Amino acid sequence: MGRDLPQEDPLVRMQRDLKRALQKKPEDIKWGMVIDIAKCIGCHACTIACVAENKLPPGVVYRVVLEEETGHYPQVRRRFVPRPCLHCQNPPCVKACPVTATWKTEQGAVIIDYNKCIGCRYCLVACPYAARTADFGEWYTAETAELHGKLYGQKAAANGYEAHPATEYGKKWPERGHGSPVGNARKCHFCLHRLKVGMLPACTTSCIGRATIFGDRTDPHSLVYEMIGSPRVYVLKEELGTRPSVYYLK
Amino acid sequence: MKNNWERNLIIVTIIGLVVGSWGMYQRLAYGHLGMNYGSFVPWGLWVAFDLFFLGLTAGAFLITILTYVFRIKLLANLGPLAAFTVLVTLMSELLIISLDLGHPWRVYRFLITPNPGSMLFWLVVFIISMWIIYVPWLYFLIREQLIAWGNDGARAGHKVYRFLAWGKTAYTPQDRQQDHRRTRFLSYISLPIGVIFFGAHGAIFAILHNRPLWNSAMLPLIFIMAALLSGGALITFLAYLYQPDDELIHPLGHVVLLILLSFLFLEALQIFVGYQSKITGIVTSLDLIIIGPYWWAFWIVHVLIGSLVPAFLLIRYPENSKMVALACFLIIITFLAVRLNYLIPDLAVYKLQGLQNTFFHQRLRPEYTPNLNEWLVAVWVISLGLLAFLLGTRWLPVIQAGRGEEEHV
Numbered sequence A: 001m002g003r004d005l006p007q008e009d010p011l012v013r014m015q016r017d018l019k020r021a022l023q024k025k026p027e028d029i030k031w032g033m034v035i036d037i038a039k040c041i042g043c044h045a046c047t048i049a050c051v052a053e054n055k056l057p058p059g060v061v062y063r064v065v066l067e068e069e070t071g072h073y074p075q076v077r078r079r080f081v082p083r084p085c086l087h088c089q090n091p092p093c094v095k096a097c098p099v100t101a102t103w104k105t106e107q108g109a110v111i112i113d114y115n116k117c118i119g120c121r122y123c124l125v126a127c128p129y130a131a132r133t134a135d136f137g138e139w140y141t142a143e144t145a146e147l148h149g150k151l152y153g154q155k156a157a158a159n160g161y162e163a164h165p166a167t168e169y170g171k172k173w174p175e176r177g178h179g180s181p182v183g184n185a186r187k188c189h190f191c192l193h194r195l196k197v198g199m200l201p202a203c204t205t206s207c208i209g210r211a212t213i214f215g216d217r218t219d220p221h222s223l224v225y226e227m228i229g230s231p232r233v234y235v236l237k238e239e240l241g242t243r244p245s246v247y248y249l250k
Numbered sequence B: 001m002k003n004n005w006e007r008n009l010i011i012v013t014i015i016g017l018v019v020g021s022w023g024m025y026q027r028l029a030y031g032h033l034g035m036n037y038g039s040f041v042p043w044g045l046w047v048a049f050d051l052f053f054l055g056l057t058a059g060a061f062l063i064t065i066l067t068y069v070f071r072i073k074l075l076a077n078l079g080p081l082a083a084f085t086v087l088v089t090l091m092s093e094l095l096i097i098s099l100d101l102g103h104p105w106r107v108y109r110f111l112i113t114p115n116p117g118s119m120l121f122w123l124v125v126f127i128i129s130m131w132i133i134y135v136p137w138l139y140f141l142i143r144e145q146l147i148a149w150g151n152d153g154a155r156a157g158h159k160v161y162r163f164l165a166w167g168k169t170a171y172t173p174q175d176r177q178q179d180h181r182r183t184r185f186l187s188y189i190s191l192p193i194g195v196i197f198f199g200a201h202g203a204i205f206a207i208l209h210n211r212p213l214w215n216s217a218m219l220p221l222i223f224i225m226a227a228l229l230s231g232g233a234l235i236t237f238l239a240y241l242y243q244p245d246d247e248l249i250h251p252l253g254h255v256v257l258l259i260l261l262s263f264l265f266l267e268a269l270q271i272f273v274g275y276q277s278k279i280t281g282i283v284t285s286l287d288l289i290i291i292g293p294y295w296w297a298f299w300i301v302h303v304l305i306g307s308l309v310p311a312f313l314l315i316r317y318p319e320n321s322k323m324v325a326l327a328c329f330l331i332i333i334t335f336l337a338v339r340l341n342y343l344i345p346d347l348a349v350y351k352l353q354g355l356q357n358t359f360f361h362q363r364l365r366p367e368y369t370p371n372l373n374e375w376l377v378a379v380w381v382i383s384l385g386l387l388a389f390l391l392g393t394r395w396l397p398v399i400q401a402g403r404g405e406e407e408h409v
Ligand code: SF4
Pocket: A084, A085, A086, A087, A088, A091, A092, A093, A094, A110, A126, A127, A128, A129, A130, A131, A132, A187, A242
């Protein structure tokens, strides 16, 4: 009644923004994310999409949805704050790593070289946002009963899915055992392997509230740029001076 | 008598190695799967032991300060024993921290892709410096004795001693002078390196501005004090066992008392300032220490058995070597509680509101209690260290070489 329906799904716009970004010189792109708290309904779809995309083992999680409660009964409020790695522009985790296994790329994503990481977990201690988890080598199928045959039982189930890690960072990791990424620190990498082929991060495409906006934060025509300019914008723990590339809208 | 307790202790260490091997098997075969730490409390018992061992190396540092700065020359006699203790504790530290790493075989990365901006990198640099200082130091302190033992054809293994002495058969006054010069030089450089080394342990934690309990300039100082206290207590206790000379033990007892009181003062100050700051993160962490589920580790193990009783013994019986040694023994065996209390409580508090309700997994909880596997690995490492120490003091002239060392100070 007098109000226009949205013309375009933000996903379509973000997809277009991404295409444009990928035409730039890589060093001119600066990835960024905006999460609109007012739109997040706490469905955890992004968490699950991320777990599936990166085939995360038990106990490893890149993007959680925090549930914050404020006020006192009966004036209580609840809000949901999705928290990926915030890809800090001044990242304490990078400074902590003694062997430069984790660093900030020229596009502003903080990543880990699993083959360099010694698994000291100092970066986990240093991250103010608890955005890193360690891979202790756990299996979902550990409790599955062992049966003979190629279709059923622990081994068959694991071989069908879990034993083969996701192609994170665009690499083919060996079968899950003692080698990396088991024993490493792990974290959100903005789905760099998807971006490379023109796909938005899994959390962004799966967000049913369209609360997650992703793109090149230096492109004035992008949705993410527009959102960062909103008066509602804020960052987590600003006082620590980490300068996250993930912004929030109140 | 001495041989008896030594033999019994060797048997105990062998039992420790056998029992602990179950934990080692779990660690080597299944990695970190069987351990209790997780992603929110990523450092546990082994890191606490690492700090414990690093602290114990401070005994030699203390002896050097007392001999060269405060001119208590007689303590130079403890030089070889102290230097040897440093090497054994450093070895134990290296072992336990390697087991804590996800990929221990990649430690060469410290050399090929170092990050000079990381405190952890600097700690490794200083650990290597400690080896570089204390291996030759010990060697020059015991070289004369090694040559003598190498020349003693009746002594078992005299060929090994001859080999260790690089085939040298004579030790001239010039050699002695030269060795004294070298040890003096190493002692001097060990002083600044030691201060930075022990301070660097604290700095690893203190620089993290997301950890309110740790993030203070006082923490490195507290860590230096903690190292001096545990290291000083250890060397005093060892002096009582191996060189029971009242003239050595009594001044050390006084020094340990002084350090104990200073340490308690700093600790009380930290708790007082922490509570007065009323910052939720700090207060919750302090509550965990003082009234949390492990309150007894603070009040009974650390305050009562590890501080008040030793302080009483050291004040009441300063001239009784046995009591001084007992006080030091109590300080050492309870010191792990101090290390755990510095390490765990800050980690064991959620730093983001709502994190506890997001993802349920035992690795994503702030509660941490070391499990049997972790303790067994620790038992294995301690037993190995103790065995190396006992055999070393038998087979190397670390006790004999100390006598008369004060001459060169
Ligand atoms: S959120 Fe944590 S892991 Fe991510 S860049 Fe910042 S400090 Fe590093």
